[in-house]
Every structure is written in C-alpha cells, then in structure tokens.
Amino acid sequence: MTPPNPDLHTFYDEEQGERLFFACEPIAFDVGEFIVVPPKFLSDGLSIPAAARPIINTPKAPAWIAAGILHDFLYSKCDTHAHISRRRVDTIFLIAMKLYGVSAWRRRVIFWAVRTFGRLAFRKKSPQFATNKHHD
Numbered sequence: 001m002t003p004p005n006p007d008l009h010t011f012y013d014e015e016q017g018e019r020l021f022f023a024c025e026p027i028a029f030d031v032g033e034f035i036v037v038p039p040k041f042l043s044d045g046l047s048i049p050a051a052a053r054p055i056i057n058t059p060k061a062p063a064w065i066a067a068g069i070l071h072d073f074l075y076s077k078c079d080t081h082a083h084i085s086r087r088r089v090d091t092i093f094l095i096a097m098k099l100y101g102v103s104a105w106r107r108r109v110i111f112w113a114v115r116t117f118g119r120l121a122f123r124k125k126s127p128q129f130a131t132n133k134h135h136d
Contacts, residue, residue, distance in 0.1 A: 001030055003099040006066055011042060021045050021069060029070050031095045035081070043072040052113035056106050064100030067093060075118070090114050 006023035013020050020042040027037040046068040048056065071093040074081055084092075090111060097107040 001099060003064075003096065004028060004066055006069075008065065013042075016044075018044060021065060023069075027066060027069065029066075029096060031070075031092050031099070033092075035070065035074070035092070037069055037073045041069070041073055041076075043069040045069070046110075047072070048110055048113060051117070052109050056109050064097060064102055067096035067100055067102075070096050071114070086118065087115075090118065 004027050006025065006027045008021050008023055011020045011022060012018075021044070022040050022042050023037070024039050026039055029035045029037070045065050046062070071089065074084060074089040074092060075086075093114065094107055094111045097110065098104075102110075
C-alpha cells in the first residue's frame with residue numbers, strides 16, 4: 001500500500017512558539033484500520049522526545065511527517081477514536097512509519113521514545129484546527 005502524500009501547509013502558533021502543520025484535505029490512512037485525519041487538523045509534526053532526538057537526527061518535517069500527523073490526531077481528545085488505546089496508537093504510528101519507508105532502527109527508537117514519554121501527551125489536548133490566517 002502506498003501511504004498518503006498530503007499537500008501540507010504550515011501555521012505559526014504564537015502561543016506555542018512553533019510552526020504547526022496541516023492539510024486542507026482529509027488524510028486517509030489504511031494501517032490495519034481505516035483512519036481519516038480531518039482537514040485543517042493542526043500537528044506539530046514530529047514531537048519526538050528530546051532524549052531520542054540526538055540518536056535519530058531527524059528534521060522536524062521529513063518526507064514521512066504525515067505519520068506524525070496521524071499519531072498526533074490519535075493522541076488528541078477526539079471522540080471518534082476514544083476507543084483506541086495508547087499502545088495501539090503508538091503501534092499504528094510504527095506501522096505508518098514503516099509504510100513511509102522509515103528504517104527499522106529509526107522507527108524502533110522513535111516508537112520506544114513515544115512509548116516511554118508519550119503518556120504525558122496522550123489525550124491531554126483538545127483537537128486543534130487551522131484557521132485561514134497566518135499560514136502558508
């Protein structure tokens with residue numbers, strides 16, 4: 001299966017002080033189950049825990065950033081996927097990274113980093129959606 005390759009846009013969030021990513025169209029993933037990230041869902045892309053960043057040396061927006069958007073969407077407080085456990089969300093992220101061709105060692109490091117440190121972010125944020133201002 002070919003993973004989605006969405007046309008991504010950015011939005012600078014002044015409060016968080018970082019650039020966020022979104023697509024204007026839904027992003028559909030088939031990763032053992034069919035999941036659709038709605039249009040304009042805001043994601044910080046790859047919020048890889050600080051402990052893993054030096055090991056994997058990955059830019060904030062690699063070619064497989066859509067896998068990070070999927071992970072952020074599933075971690076958010078959306079009722080549409082409240083039945084999916086954190087372990088399953090992280091496993092879906094692992095599957096998505098594999099679909100995008102992320103090397104086995106890199107996806108394992110990222111997977112274990114989010115398993116170790118991700119519980120603080122799981123379902124803590126409300127879903128965010130981009131507005132029409134401040135994006136390119």
